Amino acid sequence: MIIQLIPCISPAQEQELNKLLDSLQIKVMKVSAASATYLVAVLKQEIDIRKVGELSGVADVHRLTDPYKLVSHQWKVDPTEIDLGDGVVINRKDFTIMAGPCSIESEAQIEQVVANLVKNNIKIMRGGVYKPRSSPYAFRGLGMNGLKMFYKACHAQGIKIITEVMQVSQIEPMYDYVDIYQVGARNTQNFNLLDALGKTDKPVMIKRGISGTIDELLQSAEYVFSAGNEKILLCERGIRSFEHAYRNTFDINAIPILKEKSHLPVVADASHGIGLRKHVPKIVLAGLAAGADATIVEMHPEPEKALSDGQQTLNFSEFDKLVAKINSIKEILM
Amino acid sequence: MIIQLIPCISPAQEQELNKLLDSLQIKVMKVSAASATYLVAVLKQEIDIRKVGELSGVADVHRLTDPYKLVSHQWKVDPTEIDLGDGVVINRKDFTIMAGPCSIESEAQIEQVVANLVKNNIKIMRGGVYKPRSSPYAFRGLGMNGLKMFYKACHAQGIKIITEVMQVSQIEPMYDYVDIYQVGARNTQNFNLLDALGKTDKPVMIKRGISGTIDELLQSAEYVFSAGNEKILLCERGIRSFEHAYRNTFDINAIPILKEKSHLPVVADASHGIGLRKHVPKIVLAGLAAGADATIVEMHPEPEKALSDGQQTLNFSEFDKLVAKINSIKEILM
């Protein structure tokens, strides 16, 4: 059950509400998001929700059968848009493209990428400065210095930044330089990190776990929303299967299913989703056809020399062709 | 290694070739397909293939690193087209649509479906008369009587038929009433069935195994080709994964990978690929965007009353909208 409170609920109204809930033995979690305040409960018995709805402090009340609540489509019919400011909005109408290298490597690299984004009228750049790596001996990213360099180059051109945050202690230092925090596939169920990101006011893109179910992804988003942050993007990036002819099995089915279950926007990460450069454009287009709101794509001036993920990264010419193709069909498909 | 023989090789030329192969200790399988005759060998050591190519009975010779040979793109660059006669050809240019019910149920049902195919200018109807069912107590199809009924209604309207064959002894009785034999996902590695279908001259569509790898699907196609039948379609229909929010995990990645590895046409079975009626059209479009040559879709006058697979079957109005959408984008995507 989700109880949406009126904007300026009085202490007396709130007290009355709590009294009713207590009498019904319902425990709620209070969620203060930017657009509204909610009380959320996992109901264990049937109750007459009209009793709650009649109270003067209650704007609306919804019964939900989904295990996740605030991120469910059952109560919020309108799709959520993510507004990054300066006119950059992620929603279905535009099929937003986010692109850039796997890792931020150097000022020169950033500037070349920014220039190619500007040329293609792309407004969001991706790039990692904290890199989760299976081996402790691999390149782990340039850290805060890299991020500041990244920010400086993008800010000058009106480009927004999405980059991965790996742990709670990084959230605050990164805050001024980030437009979207990315939670990686290995951290999808790092509940402390999700909780802490729920307390910021910047958008959070959560990647599906390496073998995470669709419901687990939605529950992870619920962690962020229930801690107060309603600006969430869901990202399909491929799952682990028995097939090894490619890197991950891009779960195209997840796109319409996530759109059906949740009001949150869905991003297709085709680069990780197939992991093979020559096939990435086909999978981006498939994601668009399946109903994704946005895509995130790896692009690098010289993929062959990239410090990470070069084998799944487009060069500029491949990227330009993909953007042109997307522009030629997106209106028919949306 | 594939050795392509000249059309009218003489016994003397063939003997000379065999002598050379013997001296090189190479064992070959002779494959007489409609368009050419081949000798195929799995080489265990390096040989100088020019020695073979110089012989007068040899039209061409190819070295291949793939585990499958005749179905590989390494030696045959041109995509294979499947010609069903009467101007019905399956190839990338047209994004062929095959549609119809999971099971053939009655004359009335067939006629309604045929009428809707004609209306949409679709030339191939699917429909099962032998149904592989997990439980011995489930409906197993109408058998040969159903097939004859199916044929009669389609033939009158110039509609071609694709239907599943489950065992060797069915191949011959079905022959006169079938345009494409379908091998189901549970029979992808029924090697006796593949061998026997390789001896017919009708096209064969092989579905990928429930958890079959891409390479295994290509090896199964190799069984058919190496027995003499080069008219093969490969069908992606979803694989089994841990995710249970839908029926199967449609492996969108498999489409570009199969097109890269093989010259055979690739069919996207979106109905089994997601198993949820309302999302089937999205997955068909994704398949088209990813490069499939054709699609196979379940359609029924009243999906709610279908004897099998109703929950993944489109009704006529849903199907008509999908066809219109496909027609509006296929030229841009192909």
Place this chain on the structure above:
Amino acid sequence: MIIQLIPCISPAQEQELNKLLDSLQIKVMKVSAASATYLVAVLKQEIDIRKVGELSGVADVHRLTDPYKLVSHQWKVDPTEIDLGDGVVINRKDFTIMAGPCSIESEAQIEQVVANLVKNNIKIMRGGVYKPRSSPYAFRGLGMNGLKMFYKACHAQGIKIITEVMQVSQIEPMYDYVDIYQVGARNTQNFNLLDALGKTDKPVMIKRGISGTIDELLQSAEYVFSAGNEKILLCERGIRSFEHAYRNTFDINAIPILKEKSHLPVVADASHGIGLRKHVPKIVLAGLAAGADATIVEMHPEPEKALSDGQQTLNFSEFDKLVAKINSIKEILM
């Protein structure tokens, strides 16, 4: 629902029973097995089974919630024993060992294996003469000649034979030379083959499909039983997963689950289950500890020279040590 008929039911009794079933709109399948005759129905509504039980031709009647019926533990509490004659019985008490090469290769090979079985007091030899192979160019077995050679050597020493049958047309020619028909993992859902084996009176061991669920294995066994053959063994041989550090993921959990769900004996195929020779004995012991009734193990005089599966095949000394270990703990574990 399973209705067990009395041994010498009269036509009048049978007619009365059918009348009652008709009036209840229940469709049954009649199953005539060696030990009893059953009518099996998948009930779609609740009925009072006492009405059926009261009829004079009915020995017993059982309501079942499982999707499979005759193979379920719900109605048959006693574990099924498989009697191969001459005192060779497969049941939990003895932890039966079946061993031998992947492929039958030569008379000398068979004789060496038989000698080592006799030395270890093992009564059942495995060996393939029809080999399902992913590639059409691989060794496909010695066929009927190999089987006859196999039979001759085993028969002389009182050794029983288990070997794979790949298609319906092989069942009859193989009959005189086989004690247990094996259905391979690629044929677990070859329903025509299962049906046909249900009409023989020889035991059938069904391997779990490469990615088959436990319920699908039980349904496949139901095919055999419902066609009249109650002598069935279930074989766990590893499933396909994302892990590639070994050949298959031996599903140790399946053993206690199968024993809980069915009265049929369960065989642990550790050779395919891990696919690495040095670890096979550990997995056999784990299977015993988990409650398997029997094991099937690949053994060869010279695994390095085996025509197939050498990398998972024990040599004689490894096998002898394993047998000794099994003998030292089986009584404590059973």
Place this chain on the structure above:
Amino acid sequence: MIIQLIPCISPAQEQELNKLLDSLQIKVMKVSAASATYLVAVLKQEIDIRKVGELSGVADVHRLTDPYKLVSHQWKVDPTEIDLGDGVVINRKDFTIMAGPCSIESEAQIEQVVANLVKNNIKIMRGGVYKPRSSPYAFRGLGMNGLKMFYKACHAQGIKIITEVMQVSQIEPMYDYVDIYQVGARNTQNFNLLDALGKTDKPVMIKRGISGTIDELLQSAEYVFSAGNEKILLCERGIRSFEHAYRNTFDINAIPILKEKSHLPVVADASHGIGLRKHVPKIVLAGLAAGADATIVEMHPEPEKALSDGQQTLNFSEFDKLVAKINSIKEILM
């Protein structure tokens, strides 16, 4: 490559070594563990390691082909023992049992469990105070207060404690009350957490990721060791597969494979490995038979009332029988 330094290496010796490594263009990570100091390098080219070995500051040098280094069996042949003090040592000889509830719930609960451990001569108790839960609305554990309560009851009886740590900031507060830090399956690739645990001197048990490969688990252990902590346990707890007849697919194969690849002890978590109470003992025994060094088992005075995981938790009588069975066979199996 692993270079083991002599215990009291002089600055001059270290300088000479660094000079040589520089000249060979080898970058090393210096690892100061309790028992020795190592320099670890991932070699990109072939070098003559004897040159390194000849230097006076070098105790030993090893070339390794594994992607993980310090945790590999290639350089350290002796199995690692984990000494918890007071005579409690985890190693193959004793098949150590760790048992207790999923969640610490109350003083009474802890005391009952401790009493049953003492009765069975078990020296390590498990119990969670920080619980990773898919849903933000589920019980998340008693936290530090629960841990102190847990410690008090165990300390009085000489029982050691293993409990899960979820984030870096918990490590220090938990330190005085914990004998083994557990890293859960959702944190197996939380590299910041692993790094930080590598800087403590308490043992760390790492659970395999929900769909983690064996190599990924070893790489995660490498994170801990390369940060200085060599006291690591590897825990197999089941992987995610398509099969849903039980909770997880216990990967019995992983046990001998981990023992082959690494010198670290391997723990079998059968409770999560099958997730069904009645079958847990069979899987514990299978783990023992497959070569595990230890097991971790969920036990609760009243599993039906447990706040989490009750369906996979043994009661005292089931646990006592399991311990007796283990004691009766462990000597034969080890």
